[in-house]
Amino acid sequence: MENILFEMNTSVFVDNYKATAPVSCIENAALCIRGLNVAIQGKPILKDVSFDVPPKSITCIIGPSGCGKTTLLRSLNRMHDYTAGMKVTGQVTIDGNDIYAPGVDVAALRRRMGLLAQRPTVLPMSVFGNVAYGPKLYGVKRGELLRAIVERNLKAVGLWEEVHDRLHSPAGILSVGQQQRLCLARALAVQPAIILGDEATSALDPLATRTIEELLLRLKQQLSIVLVTHTLRQARRIADHVVFMYMGEMVESGSAQQVFSNPVHDLTREFVGGSIG
Amino acid sequence: MNRRFTEFIMKGLMLLSVATIMMVLLYILYIVASKGLRSLSWEMVTSLPTGGYYLGKEGGIANAIAGSLMMIVAATALSLIISLPTALCINFVMRRNGRLARSSRFMFDVLFGIPSIVYGAFGFLLMMWLGVQASLLGGTIAVALLIMPIMVRAIDEVAVLVPSDLTEAVFSLGATRYEMLKVVVRQLRPGIVSATLLAVGRGIGDAATVLFTAGYTDSIPVTPNDPAATLPLAIFFQLSSPVEEVQNRAYAAALILTAMILVISFGVRALVKYSRK
Numbered sequence: 001m002e003n004i005l006f007e008m009n010t011s012v013f014v015d016n017y018k019a020t021a022p023v024s025c026i027e028n029a030a031l032c033i034r035g036l037n038v039a040i041q042g043k044p045i046l047k048d049v050s051f052d053v054p055p056k057s058i059t060c061i062i063g064p065s066g067c068g069k070t071t072l073l074r075s076l077n078r079m080h081d082y083t084a085g086m087k088v089t090g091q092v093t094i095d096g097n098d099i100y101a102p103g104v105d106v107a108a109l110r111r112r113m114g115l116l117a118q119r120p121t122v123l124p125m126s127v128f129g130n131v132a133y134g135p136k137l138y139g140v141k142r143g144e145l146l147r148a149i150v151e152r153n154l155k156a157v158g159l160w161e162e163v164h165d166r167l168h169s170p171a172g173i174l175s176v177g178q179q180q181r182l183c184l185a186r187a188l189a190v191q192p193a194i195i196l197g198d199e200a201t202s203a204l205d206p207l208a209t210r211t212i213e214e215l216l217l218r219l220k221q222q223l224s225i226v227l228v229t230h231t232l233r234q235a236r237r238i239a240d241h242v243v244f245m246y247m248g249e250m251v252e253s254g255s256a257q258q259v260f261s262n263p264v265h266d267l268t269r270e271f272v273g274g275s276i277g
Numbered sequence: 278m279n280r281r282f283t284e285f286i287m288k289g290l291m292l293l294s295v296a297t298i299m300m301v302l303l304y305i306l307y308i309v310a311s312k313g314l315r316s317l318s319w320e321m322v323t324s325l326p327t328g329g330y331y332l333g334k335e336g337g338i339a340n341a342i343a344g345s346l347m348m349i350v351a352a353t354a355l356s357l358i359i360s361l362p363t364a365l366c367i368n369f370v371m372r373r374n375g376r377l378a379r380s381s382r383f384m385f386d387v388l389f390g391i392p393s394i395v396y397g398a399f400g401f402l403l404m405m406w407l408g409v410q411a412s413l414l415g416g417t418i419a420v421a422l423l424i425m426p427i428m429v430r431a432i433d434e435v436a437v438l439v440p441s442d443l444t445e446a447v448f449s450l451g452a453t454r455y456e457m458l459k460v461v462v463r464q465l466r467p468g469i470v471s472a473t474l475l476a477v478g479r480g481i482g483d484a485a486t487v488l489f490t491a492g493y494t495d496s497i498p499v500t501p502n503d504p505a506a507t508l509p510l511a512i513f514f515q516l517s518s519p520v521e522e523v524q525n526r527a528y529a530a531a532l533i534l535t536a537m538i539l540v541i542s543f544g545v546r547a548l549v550k551y552s553r554k
Contacts, residue, residue, distance in 0.1 A: 079445060084372050111451030121442040124464040133460075134450040183446070190450055 025093070030055045030194055030224035031076060036090035038071055038080070044248060045071045049090070051243050051253040053194070058216060058225045060235040060256070063245035064276065069228040072245065073198050076226065077113040078106050094193070111138075114187025116200040120179035122171035123186075127154075127163050130171045130182055134190035153185040157215055177208025184215065195219065197227040201234065213238050232272065236260060244268045306535070313532035316525040322533065326495045331514065333522040338530055341511035343497045345534070347413060348505060349481040352420035353473060359421075360428035361469065365458055367429075368436040369444065382433065388426035394485035396423045401489035414501040416491025423486050424476035431475050435468030436461070470549050478538050484509035508534045 025032035031053035038046040046068045053059045061069045071080075078099060080086040092099045099109055111134070123130050131150040132140075140146055150167070154160040159181045163174065171182055180200065187195060197216070201209040216225055217238055229235050235242060235256070242259040244252045244267075252259060252268045263269045270276045321337040330336035363381075371378040400419030409415050439461055447457040462469070480486075484507075492504030493514070508530055515527035 077449060079448070082448075084375065107448075107451045107453055109451075110449050113449070115445065115449035117442050117446060119442060121440070121446040123443070123446065123460055124466075125460075133447075137450065137452055137456060186446075186450065 026052045026054060028055045029053060030094070031226070032091070032093045033076075034091040034093075036072070036075060036092060037088070038068075038075055039087045040083070041085040046075070047248045049245075049250045051250055053224055053226055054241055055224050056220055056222070057240035058220050058227060058238050059241040059243060060239035061226065061228045061243045061245060062232060062235050062271070063251075064271070065230075067245040068248040069245055070198055073196050073226065073228050076194075076196055077110050077115060078104075079115075081106060111190050112193045114184075114190070114192040114195045116180070116184055116187060116195060116197040118199045119203045120176060120183050122174070122179050122182060125171065126168045127171045127174070127182060128167040130186050131189050134186060138190065149189055153189045154182075156188055156219075157181040157185045158211065159185060175208075177204050177211065180204060180208065180212060181215070184212070188219075193223055195223055195225045197225065199228055199230050202230055209234075232274075244271060246271070309528055309531045309535060312525055313528035313530075315529075316522065317529040317532060321526065321529060325497070330495075331518055331520075331523055333520045338506075338508070338511050338526075338533075340495055340497050341506040341508045341530070342533065342537075344413070344491070344494075344505035345481055345508040345537075347498065348416050348420060348487070348491065348507060349477055351413075351417040352424065352480055353477055355417065355421040356425045356428050356476060357469075357473060360425055360432060360472070361462070363429050364432035364436050365461065367433055368439070369458060369461060370454070373437065382430070385426040385429050385433075389430060392485070393423055393483045394488075397486045397489050400486065404490060410502070411490060411492030411504050412502045413491065413498045413505040416487045416505055416507065417501075419486045419490040420480045420483065423483060424480040427479055428472045428476045431472030432465065432469055435465055435471075439464055467549065470545060474542050474545055477541055481538060482509055482534060484513055508537075 029052040033052070034050045036046055036049040037044065049068075049072060061072060063069050074080055075088055076092060076099075080088055088100060090100075094109075094112065097104075123133055125133070128150050131153050132146045135146060135149050140149065151160060151164075154163065159178060162178060163182075166173075171179065174182060180203075184195075195216075201212050204212065213234070216227070219225065220240070227238075239256040242252075242254065242256050243250060244259060244263075244265075246267050252263060252265045254264075259268060260272055263272060267276070318337075320335065322342065323339055324335075324337035325340050326338065327334055327336040367373075367378045367381050371381070396419055400415060400422065403418070404410070404415045443464065444457050444461065447460050452460075487505075487507045487510060491507055491510075493506050493510050494504040495506070496503075498505040512527045512530045512534070515523050515530060518524060518527075
C-alpha cells in the first residue's frame, strides 16, 4: 500500500530560503523552536520559549489552563496569521527552514503539519469527501487513486471496517469518536511530517480516547507528534518527551521519564505531583 | 400561590398572542380566498388583458404573472451574486466582530429599514441618469437593491455561526482562503436557501419599488428594455376600479400571488431536501 504516494512537492515550502541565523537543535529534530514570543495586542502570551521536537516520537505539552499551551501549538503551523493583533517573534524551524521567514508558502507549510482539533470538525461533505479533500487540493483527480488514498488512510485509523459501506453518507452521522478518527485520516491523507493535536481526546469518551492514543502510538513510527494535553495521565501513558509550560514560559523539557520521575524544576515537581494545576 | 398565578397569567398571555397572530393570518387568507375564488378562472391565469378588462370584460393577468416571475428570478439572481460575497467578506475576510464588520452590519440594517418606495424613487433617479426607461431591467435593479440587505443579513446570521474550527480544519490541510470559502459555502447552503426564499417573498410582493421603475403594460415583456407588468401593481390598479367585478379580480390576483410564493417556498425546500439525499 505504501507505494500509492501521489506526486506532490512535500518538502519544499520555502523559495530557496534558508534560515539566516543557524540554530543549534538536536539531530534530525522535527521542529526546532528558539526564542518564540507571542503577544496579542501587546500583551505577552508566550515568553522566550525554546525546545526541540525529536523525530518519530510523541511530544506532550503540559501545563495548567491558560499557560499558553494552545497558543504555542497554533504558532507551530502559523494558525495565528488570521488573528488580528497577534505578534509572533522568534524562530520555528523545520529542516533548517524558518516557517516565519518572509516568502514562506503558508498553505504548503500547513500541509506538512496535520492538525487534530479539540472537537472533531468534519467538513460538510461525505466521509469519502473528507479524506479526499486534501489530496484533491493537490491535484489528485483520478478516481481510482483517490479511492486508494481514502481506503488506505481510513484503514490506517481503523475506520475502514466501520464505514466502508457508507463512504458517501454525510460525515456528520458518524459518532464523535469516529469523527475524530476521520479527522486524523483526513490529516494523514496529505502525508504530513508532523501531527499537531490540541487536546485531541478531551471531547471523547474513555474508549474512544484509548483508540486515538493507540493510533498515535502506532503513527509515531512514521511521523512526529506534538500533543497539547490537559490530562497528566495521558501524558504519562503516551509521551516520549514532555514540555512543561507555566504562565507563558517553558519551565522544563526533556524525556518523559526524566520530567515525570526526576524533574529539575520545583514548579514541575509540584505540577506532576498534583499540588498545582 | 402568587407565583403560580403569575405563571398562569403569563402562559395565558403568550398563548393569546400566538392565537391573535394566527387569527389575523387565517383571516387574511380567508378574505383573499373567499373574494378571489369567485373571480379566479383558468382564463385569468393564461390570457392577457383585453381592451375592456379593467371595466369588467374578459381577459386575464398573464402579463403580470409573467412579469413578476421574470423580475423576481432576475432580481434574486442579481442580488445573490452580490450578497453572498458580501456576507462571506464580513465574516471570513474582515474580522468577524471587528469594527469594520460591525459597521457593515449596521449599514445593512439601515438599508433593510428603508421603505421600498425610497428604493423605487432611487431606482427611478438612477434610470433617468442612465437614460433607461421604465422597464423589466429597471424594475429588476430596483427590486435587487431592495432585497440585497435582506439577503446579506440573512446569510450573515448563519455565517456567524460557522465555527472557526471548520475554517482552521480546512486551512490545516493546506487550503487557501478561497478554497476555504468554498467549503464554508457548502456548510451555509441551507442558510442561503432560506435567505433566498425570504428575499423572493419580500421582492415579489412589493408594489412601491416597481411603480416607477418597471412601468405597466398589457403584454409580456420580450426584451429587458420592455416595460413589465407585475402582480402587486395589477392588484393595485384593479382594486382602485369602481367596478365590483374588477375589484374581485384584484383579490383573485392576490390569491395567485400568495399561491406563487407558497409554491416557490415549498418547491425550493423540497428540492433542497431531495438533493441532499
